[in-house]
Amino acid sequence: xxxxxRPQFTQESVEQQLQQIHLLDQSSSSENLExxxxxxxxxHTNRQQDAYLRTLQGLIDSxxxxxxxxxxxxxxxxxxxxxxxxxxxxxxxxxRDKIGTVDSSVSQIGRGLAEKKRALxxxxxTAMNLDExxxxxxxxxxxxxxxxxxxxxxxxxxxxxALRSLEDIQSTPxxxxxxxxxxxxxxxxxxSLRGQIKDAVTASTKQWLLEIRNLTGEVGKLALEAMEKxxxxxxxxxxxxxxxxxxxxxxxxxxxxxxxxxxxxxxxxKVDFKPLYQSIHIYSTLDSLDELRKSYQADRKAQSDxxxxxxxxxxxxxxxxxxxxxxxxxxxHILQTTGSFRSKAEVEELWDAIATRIAEAVDGALRNVTxxxxxxxxxxTLIAFILTLEAYQYSTSSxxxxxxxxxxxxxxxxxxxxxxRFKDIVVQDDYQPMHVDKQTEKDAVLKVVWISNAEHAExxxxxxxxxxxxxxxxxxxxxDIRDFVQRFYQFVEGVSQHHRNVDELLSKSLDTILxxxxxxxxxxxxxxxxxxxxVAQIITNLEHFEVATAELERSLTALRSAQRGGTIRLAxxxxxxxxxxRASTRIASLINSKLDDFFxxxxxxxxxxxxxxxxxxxxxxxxNWLTTVVDSLxxxxxxxxxxxxxxxxxxxxxxxxxxxxxxxxxINENAIANILVDLDFLEEQFRxxxxxxxxxxxxxxxxxxxxxxxxxxxxYLVPSLRQTTYxxxxxxxxxxxxxxxxxxxxxxxxxASREKGERRRKEAEVVGRLFPGENR
Numbered sequence: 126x127x128x129x130x131r132p133q134f135t136q137e138s139v140e141q142q143l144q145q146i147h148l149l150d151q152s153s154s155s156e157n158l159e160x161x162x163x164x165x166x167x168x169h170t171n172r173q174q175d176a177y178l179r180t181l182q183g184l185i186d187s188x189x190x191x192x193x194x195x196x197x198x199x200x201x202x203x204x205x206x207x208x209x210x211x212x213x214x215x216x217x218x219x220x221r222d223k224i225g226t227v228d229s230s231v232s233q234i235g236r237g238l239a240e241k242k243r244a245l246x247x248x249x250x251t252a253m254n255l256d257e258x259x260x261x262x263x264x265x266x267x268x269x270x271x272x273x274x275x276x277x278x279x280x281x282x283x284x285x286x287a288l289r290s291l292e293d294i295q296s297t298p299x300x301x302x303x304x305x306x307x308x309x310x311x312x313x314x315x316x317s318l319r320g321q322i323k324d325a326v327t328a329s330t331k332q333w334l335l336e337i338r339n340l341t342g343e344v345g346k347l348a349l350e351a352m353e354k355x356x357x358x359x360x361x362x363x364x365x366x367x368x369x370x371x372x373x374x375x376x377x378x379x380x381x382x383x384x385x386x387x388x389x390x391x392x393x394x395k396v397d398f399k400p401l402y403q404s405i406h407i408y409s410t411l412d413s414l415d416e417l418r419k420s421y422q423a424d425r426k427a428q429s430d431x432x433x434x435x436x437x438x439x440x441x442x443x444x445x446x447x448x449x450x451x452x453x454x455x456x457x458h459i460l461q462t463t464g465s466f467r468s469k470a471e472v473e474e475l476w477d478a479i480a481t482r483i484a485e486a487v488d489g490a491l492r493n494v495t496x497x498x499x500x501x502x503x504x505x506t507l508i509a510f511i512l513t514l515e516a517y518q519y520s521t522s523s524x525x526x527x528x529x530x531x532x533x534x535x536x537x538x539x540x541x542x543x544x545x546r547f548k549d550i551v552v553q554d555d556y557q558p559m560h561v562d563k564q565t566e567k568d569a570v571l572k573v574v575w576i577s578n579a580e581h582a583e584x585x586x587x588x589x590x591x592x593x594x595x596x597x598x599x600x601x602x603x604x605d606i607r608d609f610v611q612r613f614y615q616f617v618e619g620v621s622q623h624h625r626n627v628d629e630l631l632s633k634s635l636d637t638i639l640x641x642x643x644x645x646x647x648x649x650x651x652x653x654x655x656x657x658x659x660v661a662q663i664i665t666n667l668e669h670f671e672v673a674t675a676e677l678e679r680s681l682t683a684l685r686s687a688q689r690g691g692t693i694r695l696a697x698x699x700x701x702x703x704x705x706x707r708a709s710t711r712i713a714s715l716i717n718s719k720l721d722d723f724f725x726x727x728x729x730x731x732x733x734x735x736x737x738x739x740x741x742x743x744x745x746x747x748x749n750w751l752t753t754v755v756d757s758l759x760x761x762x763x764x765x766x767x768x769x770x771x772x773x774x775x776x777x778x779x780x781x782x783x784x785x786x787x788x789x790x791x792i793n794e795n796a797i798a799n800i801l802v803d804l805d806f807l808e809e810q811f812r813x814x815x816x817x818x819x820x821x822x823x824x825x826x827x828x829x830x831x832x833x834x835x836x837x838x839x840x841y842l843v844p845s846l847r848q849t850t851y852x853x854x855x856x857x858x859x860x861x862x863x864x865x866x867x868x869x870x871x872x873x874x875x876x877a878s879r880e881k882g883e884r885r886r887k888e889a890e891v892v893g894r895l896f897p898g899e900n901r
Contacts, residue, residue: 279325284407287322319411326407330417331424333400338428340396341451345513347390348450352513391458401459405466414466422471428452429475437486439494442503446510449479457517476519484527491531497542497612500535504528504616532616533630540634543609544642547602551646554598556659556666558759562590574603575673575680594759599666602643603673609638610681631681632694639674639697644704651704651711660715661758664708668761671701709764713771716751720772723747724779729796731789732869736798740806747776748810766816773819776807781826785861791869792862797830825853833862838888842895856892863889 278287401421408417432448453476460467487503494500507528511521561567567589571581574595584593593600613634617627647663654660674697681693723743755768780800784792804823811819828851832841840846841854863885870882 276321279322282325282329284322284326284329284403285410288319288407288410322407323411323413326404327417327420329400330404330421333397334421334424334428337396337455338431340394341455342444342447343394344390344396344451344454345447345449346451347393348454348513349447349509351390352509352516356509356512390454396455396458398459398462402463405463418466421467425452425456425475429479432479433482433486437483437490439490439499439503442487442490442506445483446506449483450510450513452479453514453519454517457519473520477523480521480523484524487527487531491534495538497535497538500531500538501612501616504531504535507531508618529626532627535616536613536630536634539609539612540637543605544638546605547638547642548646550598550601550605551643551650554596554650556596556598556650556654556662558592558662559595559597559600560590560592564589567591570600573607574600574669575676576669577672577676580672595666595669596662599669599673602670606635606638606677609635614684628693635677636695636697636700639670639695640700643670644697644700648704648707651708654711655715657712657715657754657758660708660712661760661764664705664712664760664764667701667705667708671698671705674698674701705764709767709771712758712764712768713775716754716768716772717775719750719754720747720775720779723750729783729799731783731792731796733793733795733799736795737802740803741799744803744806748807752810752814766818769811769816769819770822773807773811773822777822777826780804781829781858784826784830784865785858787861790865791872792865793869794834794866797834801827801830825855825858828854829859829862832859833866838863838892842891856895860889860892863892 274287274290278284278290404417405414408414429452432452433445437445453472456467456472456475460469460472487507491500491503507524511524511528515521559570561570567584567587570593571584576584580594584591610631613631614627644667647667651660651663654663674695678693678695723746727741727743729741751769751772755765755772758765758768780803783789784797784800804826808820808823811817832838832851832854838859841851841859847854867882867885867889870878870885873879873882
């Protein structure tokens with residue numbers, strides 16, 4: 126088999142192959158990177174081909190000898206072949222050169238492509254790094270923007286949003302950003318940012334507290350005005366419905382009918398509690414609510430202390446109560462709307478402290494005040510204050526106690542003020558019956574005075590002009606008593622406690638006024654009054670005061686029963702009764718004084734020789750004066766009877782003194798008989814005047830004289846007769862009379878008279894020995 130012929134490579138085929146090698150697309154403006162792989166593979170193939178050519182050259186060289194031998198055999202063929210081989214060799218060298226050139230070109234191009242690829246890869250890596258850096262930068266910018274907006278939100282007061290933003294930062298998912306120093310720094314700064322939010326919230330709360338403090342006065346003022354309207358509305362309703370008369374503002378019945386809510390005042394003023402609620406929310410989120418609670422309590426304590434920083438001036442009491450009311454209305458609202466943030470104990474602690482301070486301040490402000498109206502004004506202010514705070518469920522028992530202490534001082538000042546007026550009324554009275562000319566005047570007087578129903582009916586039916594039984598002082602005193610009672614109860618109006626103490630205090634005050642300043646003033650005037658008609662008018666006034674006291678007691682008890690009060694007991698009637706007795710004694714004293722004048726005109730002969738048949742002349746004038754004066758007195762019959770009795774007793778005493786007085790040393794039976802004639806005249810006059818009951822007052826005089834004139838001393842010495850027949854005879858006076866008769870008889874010259882005188886002396890000694898105590 127002939128040897129395989131090697132392929133023949135002509136210059137054209139080589140160039141054609143070379144021309145087929147295209148590494149770049151000349152029409153493209155960019156590199157064809159997708160063909161880079163095949164080109165490199167082709168380059169590799171060319172390199173293999175170069176190796177092949179070198180191998181082939183080696184083969185050619187090895188075969189030269191063989192070829193030369195063959196050529197010798199086949200010279201021509203060899204020459205031809207050599208020529209061909211040289212041609213091939215020439216083409217081979219050319220091809221090798223071109224391949225080397227191509228390989229160099231390819232190597233150069235490959236290196237450039239590799240560099241470009243490396244640059245491309247680096248560019249891609251850089252681009253990826255840039256993208257990652259951009260993403261990280263953008264994330265960082267977003268976080269920084271959030272941090273920046275947190276500051277803006279804090280400035281805008283959006284504290285909760287700011288806090289949520291910080292929480293969002295802290296809860297950012299794990300990423301490449303999480304490991305950056307910037308993010309770690311931001312995380313480390315979150316507590317500081319939270320602290321800034323907390324400080325801003327705290328500052329907001331402080332500012333809110335300042336604004337609230339400036340609003341408390343207005344809140345309190347509106348609350349007081351609302352309570353005043355509520356009180357007036359309820360008072361009007363009570364007047365229309367008797368069933369509600371015992372119910373006061375704040376009672377269960379009134380509260381049910383009161384439809385307005387307690388938050389009305391805050392709604393009217395549009396009080397904004399958002400800053401506080403926001404603070405509570407923020408502090409709760411930061412687990413620092415206790416800190417806010419303590420800070421708030423301290424701030425409110427300081428604000429409550431500033432409400433009353435120094436001594437209270439009475440003119441500033443109303444603004445002060447407005448401040449306190451507003452303060453605790455706000456506290457009540459916060460207590461109800463903030464859950465556990467405020468405890469009732471904390472609010473009560475503030476309330477108890479300020480209630481104690483205001484009570485002490487009021488006491489201090491009124492310490493030197495003597496005007497009852499000032500106390501009344503303070504009371505009205507405190508009652509409105511109490512009612513308003515009771516509506517918000519604050520305990521006011523201590524304030525009620527304070528009001529009652531003020532009431533006791535008020536009652537004392539009122540009593541002092543009216544006492545002077547009563548005393549002036551009594552002292553300045555002319556003690557003449559009060560006169561009215563018109564029916565309207567009479568009706569006005571009858572509406573004021575307290576008198577019995579029978580007398581009221583009698584005077585109501587009487588025509589005018591009219592003289593009342595009493596004088597001006599009785600009417601004026603009744604008028605002032607009504608004013609006193611009205612002003613007295615005006616203080617306790619609205620006070621729901623201490624009814625019994627109020628009634629006892631009123632009873633005591635009225636008793637003091639009526640007894641010490643009315644009754645005693647009348648008694649003082651009695652001592653200065655020497656006119657019987659004026660004394661009689663005083664007695665009439667005192668009688669009416671005694672009745673008025675009982676009527677006043679009944680009317681006040683009825684009034685207090687309607688107000689859930691107690692029973693009013695007045696002891697002044699006893700004082701008026703005693704003064705009436707003194708006045709009756711004063712009448713007797715004045716009558717006796719006048720009787721002394723009549724007895725001073727008497728000219729008795731105590732040792733007459735004969736007995737008279739007619740009474741003494743002075744007795745006619747005495748009886749006429751006595752009956753005229755006593756019967757004309759404008760007093761009740763009982764006092765006239767007492768006046769007659771006192772006058773008769775005094776007359777009997779005077780006649781008895783004539784017989785037994787030591788100034789008259791001697792007396793005989795004729796003088797005694799003449800005294801008995803006068804006594805018979807007096808008894809007859811009293812009988813004719815319808816006062817036969819007065820005759821018994823002469824029993825001692827008649828019994829004593831009858832023992833002497835009838836020589837019945839021995840009978841008097843018998844105990845049984847002495848206790849029955851001679852019970853009114855006093856041993857001392859009988860002894861004195863016997864001694865006077867004995868002295869007269871002893872002075873006589875006849876023996877019978879001397880013997881009789883001696884007997885009288887012995888009888889006097891016996892009576893004196895038997896009754897030594899009575900004769901001292």
